[in-house]
Amino acid sequence: MRRIAPIAALLLAGAAVAQTGTPVISVETLKTVTQTLSSDAYEGRAPTTPGEDKTVAYLIERFKAAGLQPGNKGSWTQDVPMVEITAGDVAPLTFTGGKTPVTMAYRTDMVAGTYRTVPSISIANSAVVFVGYGITAPEKGWDDYAGVDVRGKTVVILINDADWQTKASGTRAGPFEGRAMTWYGRWPYKFENAAKHGAAAAIIVHETEPAAYGWPVVQSSWTGPQLQLDETSGPTSQVVGWMQQGKARELFASAGKDFARLSAAAKVKGFRAVPLGVAMSAGFTNTIRRQASKNVIGVLPGTTARNDHVLYSAHWDHLGRCDAVAGDDICNGALDNATGTAGLVALAEAHARAGPARRSLVFLAVTAEESGLLGSKYYAEHPVFPLGRTVGGVNMDGLNVDGRARDFVLTGAGKSQLEDLVRPIVASQGRRISPEPTPERGFYYRSDHFSFAKLGVPMLYGESGQDLVAGGAAAGKAAAEDYVANRYHKPSDHYDPSWNWAGAVEDLRIFYALGRKLADEPGSWPNWYPSAEFRGVRDKSRAGTR
Numbered sequence: 001m002r003r004i005a006p007i008a009a010l011l012l013a014g015a016a017v018a019q020t021g022t023p024v025i026s027v028e029t030l031k032t033v034t035q036t037l038s039s040d041a042y043e044g045r046a047p048t049t050p051g052e053d054k055t056v057a058y059l060i061e062r063f064k065a066a067g068l069q070p071g072n073k074g075s076w077t078q079d080v081p082m083v084e085i086t087a088g089d090v091a092p093l094t095f096t097g098g099k100t101p102v103t104m105a106y107r108t109d110m111v112a113g114t115y116r117t118v119p120s121i122s123i124a125n126s127a128v129v130f131v132g133y134g135i136t137a138p139e140k141g142w143d144d145y146a147g148v149d150v151r152g153k154t155v156v157i158l159i160n161d162a163d164w165q166t167k168a169s170g171t172r173a174g175p176f177e178g179r180a181m182t183w184y185g186r187w188p189y190k191f192e193n194a195a196k197h198g199a200a201a202a203i204i205v206h207e208t209e210p211a212a213y214g215w216p217v218v219q220s221s222w223t224g225p226q227l228q229l230d231e232t233s234g235p236t237s238q239v240v241g242w243m244q245q246g247k248a249r250e251l252f253a254s255a256g257k258d259f260a261r262l263s264a265a266a267k268v269k270g271f272r273a274v275p276l277g278v279a280m281s282a283g284f285t286n287t288i289r290r291q292a293s294k295n296v297i298g299v300l301p302g303t304t305a306r307n308d309h310v311l312y313s314a315h316w317d318h319l320g321r322c323d324a325v326a327g328d329d330i331c332n333g334a335l336d337n338a339t340g341t342a343g344l345v346a347l348a349e350a351h352a353r354a355g356p357a358r359r360s361l362v363f364l365a366v367t368a369e370e371s372g373l374l375g376s377k378y379y380a381e382h383p384v385f386p387l388g389r390t391v392g393g394v395n396m397d398g399l400n401v402d403g404r405a406r407d408f409v410l411t412g413a414g415k416s417q418l419e420d421l422v423r424p425i426v427a428s429q430g431r432r433i434s435p436e437p438t439p440e441r442g443f444y445y446r447s448d449h450f451s452f453a454k455l456g457v458p459m460l461y462g463e464s465g466q467d468l469v470a471g472g473a474a475a476g477k478a479a480a481e482d483y484v485a486n487r488y489h490k491p492s493d494h495y496d497p498s499w500n501w502a503g504a505v506e507d508l509r510i511f512y513a514l515g516r517k518l519a520d521e522p523g524s525w526p527n528w529y530p531s532a533e534f535r536g537v538r539d540k541s542r543a544g545t546r
Contacts, residue, residue, distance in 0.1 A: 023350045023512050025505040030399070033062065033342035035495045037316070038334035045333060046320025047227055047293040047368045047375075048082055055316050056294050059365050062345045063298035067352030071297030071362060072384045079292040080367055080378045081230040087113050087223075090284040093203075093243070095128065097278040098254030104247050107323075110203070111222035112241035115191075117230075117288055121238050125279040126154045126200050130257075132266030132273065133158050134190045134202075140175050141269065148273040151198030154239075154280040155273075156248065160210035161185035162267045164440045175269060181442030185210075188372060191240045201239035201280060205248040212441035217489045218242050220322045220331065227371040229378055230290055239282050254278065293367040295375050297384060300351055302360040302519065309385045310519045311362045311393030311457070312347055312511075313376060313448050314340040315369030319489060328491040335483065335493055339399035341365055343508060347396075350512055357519035359391060369397075369448055376448035380455045388541040391518045392418055392458040392526050394511045395449035400464035401499035402479045404506055407434040407465030412444025415534070416458035417526035418514070425513045429506055434465040437477070456538035458526050460514065464503045 036042070036058060043051035060076045070076045093110050095102040104110040114121050132144040134157035142162075161176035161184055176182045183189050187204055194202035208214045222242065243251075252259040255276040265271055296316065302308065318333025332338075348363045362385060366375030380387065408426045410419055410433060426433060436443070444450065449459035466476030487493040518524045528535040 023354065023509060025508055026346055026349060027501045027505065029346040029349060030339070030342045030501055030504060033345050034334060034338045037338040037341060038332040038493075038495045040330055040332070044320035044322065044331045045316060045318045046225070047317050047371070048084060048289070048291040049320055051320060052293060052317070052367070056296055059296045059316060059341070059345070063296070063348060063363065066298070066345060066348040068298030068300055068348050068363060071299040071364075076298065077294040077296055078379060078382075078384060080295055080375050082227050082291055082293045082368065082374070083117055083230040084225045084227050084289040084291065085114065085117065086225045086287040087284045088287060091282060094281045095251055095254065095278045096125070096281070098251075098276075099256065100254050102247070102251045102254050104243055107219055107223060109247045110241055110243040111218060112239050112282060112284065113222060113226050114239055114286065115228055115236040116238060118286060119288070120283070120285045122283040123154070123200055123238055124281050126152065126281070128154045128156060128276045128278050128280050130252075130262055130274045130276055131155045131157055131194075132271050133160070133162050133184070134193055135162070135184045136193055137184055142175060144266070144271060144273060145193075145197050146272065148275075150194070150273070152200050154201040154203065155194050155199045156251075156276075157190050157194065157202060157204045158263060158266060159185070159187065159190075159204050159207060160440065160442075164210050180436070180439035181445070183445050186442055186445045191237065192234070195235040195237045198235075199237050201241075201282065202237045203239075204242045205245055206242045207245050210440065212438070213484065213488065215244060220319060220489050221370070224322070227293075227368050227374060229374050251278070252276065293375065295367055295379055296365040298348060298363045300348070300356055300361040302358050303356050305358045305522075306360045307389055308359040309362050309390045310357075310359055310515050311364060311390055311452070311459070312344060312396065312515060313364045313366060313393065313459070314344040314396040315367070315375065315448055316341045316365045317367050317370055317375070319370055322491060325491045331489065331491050332494055334495040335398050335401065336488065337369070337397055338495070339401065339504070340396040343396050343399055343504065347508065347512065347515075351515070354516070357516060358522070359519040360385075361515065361519055366448055373448055373451050376451035380451045380457075387452070387455055387457050388545045390457050391524065392416075392460070393452075393518070394460045394462075394515060395447055396511070397447040397461075399501075400503035400507055401496070401501060402468060402476065402503060403500040404469040404503045405431070405464035405476065406467040406469060407432050408507070408510065409434050409436055409463050409465045411436060411461040411463065414529065415532045416460075416528045418458050418460045421517060421524065421526060422460060422462070422510065422514050425510050429510070431506075434467065437466055453534050454537075456534055456541045458528060458538070460511075462507070462510070464507055468503075
């Protein structure tokens, strides 16, 4: 998960429906599945490893026991073709031509890799250009590449959007929605745009607040084996990577430039890229391995409208073996996302016990979210069930294990009619909808729902807010910050028997009720709001299916 706060994610599970109509959640299912998947025996659940084999087998077993049927034409899985690239003999990045040479060591100062399936990468004396935030947004009249030719050159890019420092956390005023990160602020967009402009190398400057995570997360995520879909795609740069902000300052000073001044200039519309007058050299070898990973798919077929589908998704993968901390080199991913996967199983149990709905319910456990939403991207582009007949759904990426919350957060609010459907469900629990506490972190673009949104399917991504019943907002904020600082994408993301699952249960009930409404009510076919960037593709996919 490219998330960072405990997330409310899943729906009900496990048992029958009580007389009141409220689903009974099996906390035992949540505990058992989470503890199993995050145990050392599963080695951090990295795709295309023995840990994947164990995970897939376990999920099939649990889906069968829950009462689901195989979701892919009689099979429980969908093959996702992957190529694994492991950089070796990574040379330091060297910058020459300035006042003094600047060297950046692998892991500590920078990380570097490639999307190209080639045996080695070598760049010598590539001219370096600072391109600000690296954004080309014609609809906003914004182009950081205007007037500069970066073909064959190295571009240095700032993370997030130009207006991420907007003070009011709730406002979306500004060219890029103010404090709230847009797709233009995410690192995948920046690498894609640099490649479109022909850059040989694209290096993002890391800063903890706008990146939403510290350097250890970059180091653990961008070193070791790196996965991508084994499919032909668009242009790619030879080298992509990150550098520490302190080294960026050193580089700019060597080039006779003021990093702070140029960074400030990059926030203003009309900024023009600045050649630094230095050259970069880089090189490494690549070990390439091709192997299919697997999405796991279960279905509860509908009754009278079984060709329409409601989707629940969660990613089963994590980072596998990672940089050791205190002798522990397994990133177990208990919260991220063994809890979410456990919720998917529990949700399947609850719906199966309630019996089939009018429409079919799909339970999709996807691979390689941590590698860039690859499993969900592959499913969305090669759907088992047509996207034009997929009503919508819920994505689940981490459960709230800190106890009940008075509020509920809609991540990326203001996009789809699913929000209108879920609001009364939240209110029925006596809870309120709160704005995202950290919209600058761009959570909407960092989990698997985004793969479906880009192709038109409305997916709700929600979570418990930080106003905990026990301890209030201060306790919730402290818990979120503690997780980010001490466990997110680290070996310390372990299962904790003392976790409080009460908040997860309430959140799961919200998602259960929403899913059941989508599956049972003929009139429930939500669309994006007219202002949402995904409305056009949804209308096109639905044409001819009504």
